[in-house]
Amino acid sequence: MIKKRIDTVTPGMIVGRTIYGDNYEILLKKGVKLTQSYIDILKKRGFLNLFIEDKNTEDIVIEDPISDKIRMMATKDILRVYETTRNSLVTIEAETGEGIIKCIHSKIKKNFLASHAFHQLIKHIYHFLEEIMSHDLLSGLNSIKSVDNYTYEHSVDSAVISLVLAKKLCLDDSKIKQLAIGEFLHDIGKIFVSEKILNKPDKLTAEEYDLIKQHPVFGYELLRDNDNIGLISAHVPYQHHERQDGKGYPRGLKGTNKINTNKLTYEEHGKLIMVAEIATIADVYDACISDRPFRPGIPPDLVYELIKKGAGKHFNRELVDVFLSITPKYPTGSEIRIKNGIYKGFTGYVMSVNEDTILRPKIKIMYDRNENAIKPMEIDLRYDNRIEIECVGHCKDYNLWTD
Numbered sequence: 001m002i003k004k005r006i007d008t009v010t011p012g013m014i015v016g017r018t019i020y021g022d023n024y025e026i027l028l029k030k031g032v033k034l035t036q037s038y039i040d041i042l043k044k045r046g047f048l049n050l051f052i053e054d055k056n057t058e059d060i061v062i063e064d065p066i067s068d069k070i071r072m073m074a075t076k077d078i079l080r081v082y083e084t085t086r087n088s089l090v091t092i093e094a095e096t097g098e099g100i101i102k103c104i105h106s107k108i109k110k111n112f113l114a115s116h117a118f119h120q121l122i123k124h125i126y127h128f129l130e131e132i133m134s135h136d137l138l139s140g141l142n143s144i145k146s147v148d149n150y151t152y153e154h155s156v157d158s159a160v161i162s163l164v165l166a167k168k169l170c171l172d173d174s175k176i177k178q179l180a181i182g183e184f185l186h187d188i189g190k191i192f193v194s195e196k197i198l199n200k201p202d203k204l205t206a207e208e209y210d211l212i213k214q215h216p217v218f219g220y221e222l223l224r225d226n227d228n229i230g231l232i233s234a235h236v237p238y239q240h241h242e243r244q245d246g247k248g249y250p251r252g253l254k255g256t257n258k259i260n261t262n263k264l265t266y267e268e269h270g271k272l273i274m275v276a277e278i279a280t281i282a283d284v285y286d287a288c289i290s291d292r293p294f295r296p297g298i299p300p301d302l303v304y305e306l307i308k309k310g311a312g313k314h315f316n317r318e319l320v321d322v323f324l325s326i327t328p329k330y331p332t333g334s335e336i337r338i339k340n341g342i343y344k345g346f347t348g349y350v351m352s353v354n355e356d357t358i359l360r361p362k363i364k365i366m367y368d369r370n371e372n373a374i375k376p377m378e379i380d381l382r383y384d385n386r387i388e389i390e391c392v393g394h395c396k397d398y399n400l401w402t403d
């Protein structure tokens with residue numbers, strides 16, 4: 001199975017992973033043969049990539065750390081929590097940060113915490129944790145997200161990435177659970193900012209931008225002081241836009257650039273907590289790698305470099321080191337191109353990631369530099385240090401990260 005850009009998909013190809021619609025109805029089931037009209041529908045719905053299964057790539061197994069069933073359950077849970085909260089907003093009229101916080105406390109919070117949707121999410125989290133905890137490496141590609149449900153699908157993928165990292169760091173169960181809840185709901189504060197502002201195509205006014213930058217506060221106010229979920233769950237949304245160098249928002253907290261697994265908070269006041277720092281790396285990684293309506297997903301090798309470059313300034317340096325040790329630069333199933341030597345310009349896919357040398361995967365070359373199919377050729381880059389590769393799809397004007 002490989003991930004293919006929709007403009008290179010042709011009728012007759014087989015769908016590798018089930019594709020879901022806006023309401024999580026099945027659009028195309030895994031194993032279905034594509035027709036032109038199916039491809040047109042997918043294009044119309046804004047899908048830029050999909051997973052394809054074919055004879056030449058059936059030996060490429062892309063592992064998802066969670067099963068379809070659990071992924072779907074978590075995504076739906078998050079969607080329902082958002083919907084329930086949105087429905088209670090009819091009464092919110094405030095347009096200033098202070099007014100919104102007042103409203104959250106007087107009208108929304110109580111119902112939110114008592115809602116069936118919220119309780120379902122908490123109840124189901126154990127199934128999610130159970131599946132994730134058997135994974136050590138983020139070897140495969142992330143999910144294909146639909147345009148309308150991006151927020152919920154991105155929240156699930158960010159949680160998956162966070163938890164694999166948290167597990168590597170041996171965080172205790174309580175912190176891991178709180179991290180999952182916090183990451184699931186990291187952007188819930190955006191609900192309180194009007195769509196008019198969130199989707200404004202023109203330049204935002206200073207006040208509008210200020211209000212958007214308060215979405216972490218709104219999320220925190222909604223979740224805090226709840227014995228069911230714990231303090232960390234509320235601090236993940238609160239701190240997910242903070243940076244190590246203090247240039248983030250809303251509070252401009254600073255990080256220590258060190259791993260500290262024991263303490264919940266740093267003793268020094270005004271410092272970031274590590275669980276939120278984990279969530280931040282996962283959030284940015286997934287946001288960058290995912291397709292968005294305004295740009296295709298940034299290739300994994302570039303995102304890898306972006307996170308590496310952000311270490312120390314944006315992200316906790318020591319955490320980035322661990323993150324990059326479990327995140328392959330070229331995940332299984334990615335389309336790659338050879339950059340040098342006699343096969344320069346030939347393309348193919350990553351067959352599998354070598355756990356001990358994750359920067360040197362096993363690849364399968366399938367097309368020459370003129371895009372003609374050739375007899376597939378497998379090369380294990382572990383044993384051939386001369387060959388350099390890059391992911392296909394590099395383009396110069398990425399609008400890099402937006403959440």
Ligand SMILES: [Fe+2]
Pocket residue numbers: 186187215240241403
């Ligand atoms: Fe955010």
Ligand SMILES: [Fe+2]
Pocket residue numbers: 154158186187283287403
């Ligand atoms: Fe996000």
